[in-house]
Amino acid sequence: MIHDLWCGDLTGDGVDDVLAANADGYVYCLDGVTGKQLWSFAPTDGPHKTPMYAVCTTKAVDGTKYVACGGYDKSFYWLSATGRKLKAIASSTYSQDRPWGSAKAAGFGHSVNFLLPIPQQGGSADLALCGTMSHMQSPGSLYRFQPLADTPYDKKRISGIKTCSDFAVCDADGDGTSDFIFGGSGLTNDPLTVYNPEAGGMRKLVLRGNGPNGYRISLCELIKDEGKAVYLALTGAHINLIPLDLDASKIEKLGGTYAFNDLWKDPWSGKILLASAQSGGSCIHVIDPSVAGWKDAFRALDPPGKIRAIKANTARAFGHTRSFKAPAWEREPIPVYVPGSKHPVAQEIAATYDRQIFMGGWWHRGRVEKTDWRHRPESYVANERYRGRKDTRNQYVLTQQQVLDQLLPAFEGKTALDFWAGHGNGPLYYSPSTLRKVLEGANGRKTILTWPELESHDDDFRWVVEHIFYPLAEQCAKHNGWMVFKNKDVFWSTSPYLPLWRRMLSGEFADVFCSSMEETTDKTQDLSIAGRMGLWAAGSMNQWGMRTSRDNPSFDRSRQFSYQRLPSHFLRTTIYNLACGATYCGLTYVDDAHFSILWPLLAKGALFVPKREEIVSFSPVHLSMVNPDERYMDEGKNKKWTIYYDERRENENPLVFSHMNGSWPAAALTEWDFSRYASGLRDRRQNFMPPFPHGIVLITPPQQGVYADQNAPRGKLTDHLHPLYKATMKEYITDGRNYCSADGKQTHAANSDYYKTIEAEIQERAKLLPLTVSGDDVAWVCAQTAPKHLRLTLVDGGYLNPGERAAKVTFHTVKPVAITDLLDGSSYKATGDSVEIDVPLGLFRFIDI
Missing domain, CATH: 2.130.10.10 (YVTN repeat-like/Quinoprotein amine dehydrogenase)
Structure with missing residues (x-):
């Protein structure tokens, strides 16, 4: 990159x-x-x-x-x-x-x-x-x-901004000395600061009214607007023309349709270059502000190239869903929980298909329950830290009855309701008594309690897990509740393997806990997928989830180009995760019309959501996690500070999972990194749809030897998987720093030749699968739908840079006699042991073999 x-x-x-x-x-x-x-x-x-x-x-x-x-x-x-x-x-x-x-x-x-x-x-x-x-x-x-x-x-x-995301040098007043413009980034406003060294201070301006909230950067240049000097600030899809005195009342706004990946002024001509549209665009746009009519041209800008192709391809695929009929040999679709929508397609699907579950959502609007319950004898929070801990974004002002009066009516007309019960900044929004009354008041309807960003694993937080979460899980088990943890970074390949989460790992609450994600500002999405699916496959949880939100692309907040108006990246990520078996989707649709294809795909069964025992694209090699190394955990979580690099320390402390903290945005992986040899990646960035060319290498609880919990309620990994894995699974063990033998007596350094043994085993055992898929930026998953049928899902895996993909499918233990796209009817013929299947730009294919 x-x-x-x-x-x-x-x-x-x-x-x-x-x-x-x-x-x-x-x-x-x-x-x-x-x-x-x-x-x-x-x-x-x-x-x-x-x-x-x-x-x-x-x-x-x-x-x-x-x-x-x-x-x-x-x-x-x-x-x-x-x-x-x-x-x-x-x-x-x-x-x-x-x-x-x-x-x-x-x-x-x-x-x-x-x-x-x-x-x-x-x-x-x-x-x-x-x-x-x-x-x-x-x-x-x-x-x-x-x-x-x-x-x-x-x-x-630099003052006036929280993050410096753009920088320009100009001479605004023509005095022969340079001025400096710093562009900030934020969710609810768009700040910039202008600094004139001759005048001294820095002048701050907050730009407002630039469309729906989102993660934008204020990109700024000095231009001549038909001869008049002004600052041009591009904020998301809006241009702000700002007078040199920064008088906010005189700002002229131009509303466009798309946000762009950069802005640059040609110093000779004064023309403005806009880099490609953030939604997957393929064009560079040139604006000449010296020409009358340029403002209307910007307002009407509809990028050709990839943007139009994505929209056309999606519309064509939507047409195919209208006539789709599920094959007779496939089972009925399983329930999947997605957010509701007022879009006509969502309303039509909700009225026609009862197996498609549209969740209701309730938002607390920054007002949660008073904290007096934490001091009462019957609900006393003995841990001092969390007795006083609050999420500073909230007001703790509601009585229990006020919470119930607001929350319970939100269940009306819904089969499920999703709401935040807390956050890592303050996990106790409501008392256990209040949440129990919500569960009881739901009258059997699915209650989804969500906690984002639970990163702590110290003794204080252990008290919360043992005295709040586990008793609440017991109540959820009685009243059809889920506890969804939307955790980021390497949580799902580290924290569940610590003592405080032992009951979750054991499978005791397999029907209650649901792993989800909040993958912002990190670069380890492949590890999150392998970790979440590994816990599901092992039986620790009987469901897993995913999430799309506006700042998902923000692996580097200094360049937070996360204002995509055409959510192709979200749609494809959602389809990939569902095809991998996810059944909880915390989605921000951004554009309901573009997302509307998802609902009929799910309801009609065109998008096949597999049970874990139907998937045949797990690698027969899995990596089990034990006693996660503290450096591994710290490197995976410390993604904000950019000043941790120490070459000597890196050389002396090789890790199985490398280059994860804030010093490594899009950095190349080491040769011995798990993400390279197992996930098929080259670098650390937004790898939401990893290629996994030899099958998904799961990160799981230990199955053999001294580290295995033979009495765990979840049973064995292979008890939950397709029968082909009974005699084919091979386990390797790591703590994130070293590889460990099953008897606990030997360790192998991450950068020793031992990783080559694992890499070779992954490649060799892939031949025990029915098929594997290779190709640049192709995501895939395969499930068995009948004794002689496989369902192969192929997705354009270019997250922010979609493209037409060529997927090479190599057959190992099956011989195809028919290969058909179930949506558009295209058929393919294998040559020898392989076939090449094209994946349209910004789309996917659902192949029956």
Whole structure:
């Protein structure tokens, strides 16, 4: 993944060359005429290269050109025009920023957020560097350097924004000195800050009224609007034209349809370049603000290319659902819980198909139950921390009766109701007594209690699990309740294997607990899928779930391009998870019309939701987790701070799952990383639909040896799976740092040759499956629907970059006599032991074999 681009003439041929700062840790220089690579640079030759994040050129007074580059190793580098390293400048030598809280020990320093040249009189250019310590909580500081300098000649803390997500250099007042614009990011408002060093202070402006709330970036440039100088701020799908005095009452707004992945001003022509639409677009759009009519043209912009193709393909597929009839050999669809909608298609499906369950949803609107119950003898919260713990976003003002008066009527006309019972910031929104009365008042209807972001695993939280959650689970078991935990990062491959969750892991409450996800700001979605499905397959839970929400794409909040207006990525992720057996979907539809195809696909059985014993695309190799290593857990959870990199520490502490904390956005995986050899991935980013080319390698509770709980109510893994796994499953064991033998007597380092043994076994045992699927960005799952029928689901797995895919299906233990797409009727014929099936852009195929 390319994090930054810069163009400048480094060879002296009069044509700009191209510099690319890449997430693999390199800066690449390409010839501006031929595209040939001229050179590359990385600070280290080792396997732990943090992403290069920013690059630009500067120019000394004598005309010498330098390249400045930097990223997440807390240094920046001066290079010659030919890529030779001249200096490495450690941020600890000049930084005025120091983290707080648990990250304080990291000391002064920062990662490099932005690098841009500062034009000087006479044609030279200094360097502007924006540093940050956290891509969520620290806007950082602006540092100005002369070319090749070791220390900055000026430092200024950035104010007015929480995260610095855009940076521009301009001369707004024409006085010959540069001004600086910092764009922020947020859910409910769109901030930016303008800094004029000559005037002194920073001026903040909050842009409002830019459409529905969402995770946008304020991208800003100085332009001439038909000759008049104004700031142009692109916020989501809106352009704000802002007077130079930042008078908010005089802002002109232009409402468009789509958000875009970047904005750039051509310094020679003044034209504005918009990068592709965030929803999967394939075009670059050019706006000429000097021409009358450009505003109406922006308002009417309907991107051609991929955007139109996705919409056309989806409409065509929707037409096929109208005439779809499920094959006679397939069973009736199982219940799936999805949010309700007022869309006509949802209303039609709800009236026609009783097996499609539309959940009601109730939102507390920031008002939850008073905390006096925590101090009463019959419900006393003995743990001091959680007796006083509150989610600061809420007011704790309602009586129990007021809660019930608001909540119970929400069940009317619904077969299920989903609501937050707490949050990791404060898990006790309501008393156990209140929740018990809700369960009883539901009168047998499904009650879905949800807790997002339960990250703690200390002794204090253990009290909550043992004294609140487990007794509540007993009540849910009596009253048709689910307890859904929407947890992020590596929770589902770590925390369930700690002592506090032993009863959940055992399967004692298999009908109550439901694993779901809140996969924002992390980069380990494949581990979450393998972990959630592993607990389901093992019998710890009899259901599992998934979630789509507006900030799912936000693995890097410094570049939070998460305002997709066409939710193709959400639709495809949902279909993939359902095809893997998920039955709870916490969905933000964004666009109900685009999502409307999901409902008939489910209700009619076109999208086959398998039971775990029907799936035949689990790898016969599984990885069992024991006593999760503290470093593994810490690396997986610490995704906000960007200043944790230490090459020596990385080399001395290889992990089975690498490059997970905030210093590794889109970084390349190590050769020994589980996500590479098992999930089929190359890097750490939004891997919501992993390829799993040899089958899904589950992360499970231990099955054999000293670590196995032979008396667990869940029974054995193979008791719950398709019969083909009875004699084929092979177990490996890890704690996240090392591999462990079943007898507990041997360990193997993550980067030892032992991983090659596992990799080879995964590849070899894949031949015991009916089939496997390969192809760039193809997600797949296969289930057996009848003695002689397989159902293969193929999905365009390009999460934010959808495309037409070619899926190569290789047959191992079956011989196909017919291969048919159940939606459009296309048929395919195998050649030898394989067949190639095309997957349309932004879509999926449901294949009967």
